[in-house]
Amino acid sequence: MPSPTGLIDLRSDTVTHPTPEMRRAMAEAEVGDDVFGDDPTVIRLEERAAELLGKEAALFVSSGTQGNLVSLMAHLARGTEIIAETESHTVMDEAAGHAVVVGASARTIPARPDGTMDPAAIAAAFRDPSDPHEPITGLVALENTHAHSMGQPLTATYTAEVAAIAHERGVPLHVDGARLFNAQVALGVPARELVEAADSVTFCLSKGLACPVGSVVVGRRDFIWRARRARKLLGGGMRQVGVLAAPGLIALRDGPTGMIERLADDHANARRLAEALAAMPGVWGPEPGIPLDPARARTNFVVFRVAPGRRAAFLESLRGEGILMVEYPHETIRAVTHYGIEAADVERTIAAVGRAAP
């Protein structure tokens, strides 16, 4: 489907518009009061999500941020600490909800280029629970795909290794799987296997899966009950919300009528963009002075840099051609492919970058 705005908007996969079928499903959704547990469409979506990820239960929430926050609230007590990646969304981009709402500190570990944290560093980051000076480690969190490493997918083996470290110490593992289905498609491994070892997972419907709103949290039944209570506390108990859950049921269908399989197109588009950018003068990879390695475009992100001090002018020049990218940390630029971006848009983008970068 061509872009509904006429722009080539590569700022994020959050800009996707719902499909015509999703809009029809929203109009026709069977609804009820979901705080009473009466919305049949929400119930179907939650059942589908739990089944798909191999967990006992699920909870539909307004956003990925809310999904992570209710998960933290359900897992943690005040004065506890999470171990998470230094630039993970939960630590960097959720307005410090872990601190402000949950009352938890974050002990952070930087990611390696493949998006993983060193397991030995995770093990070493656990606090001594017998020392009254220290916070109590209450949760380990992973992000899959890992955004700041150019959307690297984390394997089931790695997640199981981290889960074992956490579980040996009596601590649960949460996965921020905002783009978990991108990892499924990139690795060719079902999402349920990727998160089998995790105690809870948040995944987003409103990114590459093209739904207008919403994320889903999955986990054990008792965890989901606590998360539901936390959602209520945050004012996130919604009423006839089947109108928002209906697109999710379309997105999560198996096969070509759903929105998961087609993520492969986004990945191919990102790879094509990265390959072309890597060959251009004036374009580098995310680390200063190092060439862009197109093999790192494994999902739908391309992160790169232009000459020092040129970023704003570069983005402005693209904008003048109707192409949007976004500033990313450490002087980098991010381009994200998604539903609505087609191969021809990528070619137009490559030509525009060729004019703007040198």
Ligand code: TLP
């Ligand atoms: N990410 C957005 C921005 O907030 C940065 C984006 O454009 O990438 N986890 C991860 C890994 C995310 O990337 C995001 C959103 C979230 C959680 C939060 O999801 P929402 O935006 O639904 O609260």
